[in-house]
Amino acid sequence: MTTFRAGTPDEHADVIVRPWHSAAGASAFVRRRGFLARAGQVVAEPAESGRGVLLNVGLGPADTLTPAVLREAAAVATRALGPARTVRMDLAVPVGGRLAPDDRVHAVAEGARLALYRYDAYRSSQGLPPPAEVRITGADPGALAEALAAADGTCLARDLVNAPACELTPTVFADRVAAAAAEAGLAHTVHREAELERLGLAGLAAVGRGSSEPPRYVECVYEPDGPAALTVALIGKGVTFDSGGLSLKPSGELHTMKADMGGAAAVVGAVLALPRLGLPLRVRAHLPLAENMPDGGALRVGDVVRHRDGTSTEVTHTDNEGRVLLADVLSLASEPGRADVVIDVATLTSAAGHALGTRTGAVFSPDDALADLLVEAGQRAGESLWRLPLLAHERRHLRSAVADRVNCSHRRGDSVQAALFLADFVTPGTRWAHLDVAAPVWNDESAYGEVPHGATGFGVRTLLEALRALAADVQN
Structure with missing residues (x-):
């Protein structure tokens, strides 16, 4: 069972998800792999700490950001973990744009929680375990609890x-x-x-x-x-x-x-x-x-x-x-x-x-x-x-x-x-x-x-x- 909680970024997390409205701030490594920060686009790179993975997730322009875009971005990032499932994951709530902070938290948390869903009750092999912890960084705890x-x-x-x-x-x-x-x-x-x-x-x-x-x-x-x-x-x-x-x-x-x-x-x-x-x-x-x-x-x-x-x-x-x-x-x-x-x-x-x-x-x-x-x-x-x-x-x-x-x-x-x-x-x-x-x-x-x-x-x-x-x- 995955634990969701609000918190601050942890550079030692196994997977860090970083949202982008523009590719300009992303690393050259990521841009060379065609990252344009389009909504739903995901490109992975080694984390800056030297351990784990950094997932760069596109959101599209800030002025076009909607809950649906955020929800899908969080879901796509969570699914992109692939076999790295027994991890601690930092999922950042983006700032800026016209969306209220609580709406951003709701969309990110729902997207991640719902994308992790599996129905394995009747499988002899339960498949990959979910992340042990997902930390929604920059989230208000009350808004996170409502979303969950x-x-x-x-x-x-x-x-x-x-x-x-x-x-x-x-x-x-x-x-x-x-x-x-x-x-x-x-x-x-x-x-x-x-x-x-x-x-x-x-x-x-x-x-x-x-x-x-x-x-x-x-x-x-x-x-x-x-x-x-x-x-x-x-x-x-x-x-x-x-x-x-x-x-x-x-x-x-x-x-x-x-x-x-x-x-x-x-x-x-x-x-x-x-x-x-x-x-x-x-x-x-x-x-x-x-x-x-x-x-x-x-x-x-x-x-x-x-x-x-x-x-x-x-x-x-x-x-x-x-x-x-x-x-x-x-x-x-x-x-x-x-x-x-x-x-x-x-x-x-x-x-x-x-x-x-x-x-x-x-x-x-x-x-x-x-x-x-x-x-x-x-x-x-x-x-x-x-x-x-x-x-x-x-x-x-x-x-x-x-x-x-x-x-x-x-x-x-x-x-x-x-x-x-x-x-x-x-x-x-x-x-x-x-x-x-x-x-x-x-x-x-x-x-x-x-x-x-x-x-x-x-x-x-x-x-x-x-x-x-x-x-x-x-x-x-």
Whole structure:
């Protein structure tokens, strides 16, 4: 386990990372090797002390420096260590430019911490050990602690998503959340099958009944030390494996379906980071957990689900289970007096990825200010979000001949139709946003920046930035 701490430069560190806005100050040795201080460029040379390595990292011009550039530079430098992993590393926070000092610390620390992430739980050989210590020189300790809380939450979400579905069942997921919440001092409740009916969570029960692994519903609450400025509900879709149910997915799509709980993982990573951040708001996490499997008791095409709000849904496609599972939880979480703001995070539709690509999540909300806040939070966090419209005319695709709505009818515009479906269950007057993160929670490509191959932990840092902004809005 790598220790991160703030400190002053140590000339005896095994690896010293030195950032540059211009190559003019770099050594002739480095310049001869083509170092131009371009953003993300790395050239190594022997350290001035005669031992260890000096990594020269380009940042580009100071007036164009952004958190994203800094985050990637720190990540690239950390990855450039190669086999020299059992080291003490000095990573300097650059000065100058328009970025606030705390923003620079956040970006550098997050980039380094996230780039060091490995998922080796099932490897017989654990690979190269991480650095023993990373010293962030020039960092304010408070800013460093905040950055590490967000990065650790992201790594926790990655661990959950990377875990094989045979081991991270709904029960195991619920138990892990309960144990972590207890350790963090958060109130929590795990609801079992028999309690789902009492709570009116018919959609969750229906989705989960096709699996031998029973569904679970977990509530977890963060309370600030002082008065709460407002209450925010975070809802995470937690389908620990999605076979598609009786509407079975093509075999080529199944290998990443353990990631269909990426929304729940993001909510867990965020809420467990809150005690370390001390934000002045109350956060209620809602985690509906289930497997979507095709056994003899599975939800059938044509079945009708009766929801807790008195409405009904005809199931026309069992692979569109996420919206059915989330519906009653949205109804419960947005009941009058329970939350001022509701944000759900879900790996809901492939259509969002078709529209926005593999690295960007979709934001849907009837609330312009909340949608803008989330997009801006994503920008600060280094997680790309784009707002898509809640097009009223798409509601025609939700009409049913036997119930109040269908869960699927038209592949074109499916992400919009799914968001409209969810909107039906939000109590009027509640500020609500839906994040469709099906594409960016998993990276099938090579690692880039601070993002590894596999689970990305997408959403944790955006949620934390959004919570910070919501608290600031109320206080101002």
